[in-house]
Amino acid sequence: MRNKKFVSLxxxxxISQYNAADLFMLSDxxxxxTKLSVIEKYIATLGKPIRFYxxxxxxxxxxxxxxxxxxxxxxxxxxxxxxxxxxxxxxASEDIIKLSNLLxxxx
Numbered sequence: 001m002r003n004k005k006f007v008s009l010x011x012x013x014x015i016s017q018y019n020a021a022d023l024f025m026l027s028d029x030x031x032x033x034t035k036l037s038v039i040e041k042y043i044a045t046l047g048k049p050i051r052f053y054x055x056x057x058x059x060x061x062x063x064x065x066x067x068x069x070x071x072x073x074x075x076x077x078x079x080x081x082x083x084x085x086x087x088x089x090x091x092a093s094e095d096i097i098k099l100s101n102l103l104x105x106x107x
Contacts, residue, residue, distance in 0.1 A: 011049070011056045019043050019061045039064060 016022055020043050023029060023036070037046040042061035049056040066075070095102040 009054050009056065011058065013058045013060065015060045015062050015065070017062045019059065023059070 020041075023032070023043055026032060032050070035045065035050045036043050036059060039046070039061075042064050043059060044061055044064060045057070045059045049058045051057075091102060
């Protein structure tokens with residue numbers, strides 16, 4: 001019996017808010033954009049994911065995954081609180097400007 005190599009496939013799901021700005025910065029965006037769709041001004045993979053070697057990559061914008069009224073991260077955080085598994089924390093404006101301060105206090 002010959003040795004057979006089995007390759008495990010995995011999936012990566014990229015979810016971000018207003019992801020177009022992030023995706024445009026990728027060095028291979030020109031190639032990548034042919035595999036993406038634009039839905040209501042947001043970028044996502046539809047149907048088949050992007051295949052990258054032995055990995056399937058799905059791209060979603062968080063605003064496409066929420067009810068129509070939830071258009072800011074604070075609203076999305078409130079949705080997750082209702083499930084009881086996550087607790088939304090408020091971040092002070094000075095911490096938003098410098099997140100390293102928040103990290104130091106909460107380690």
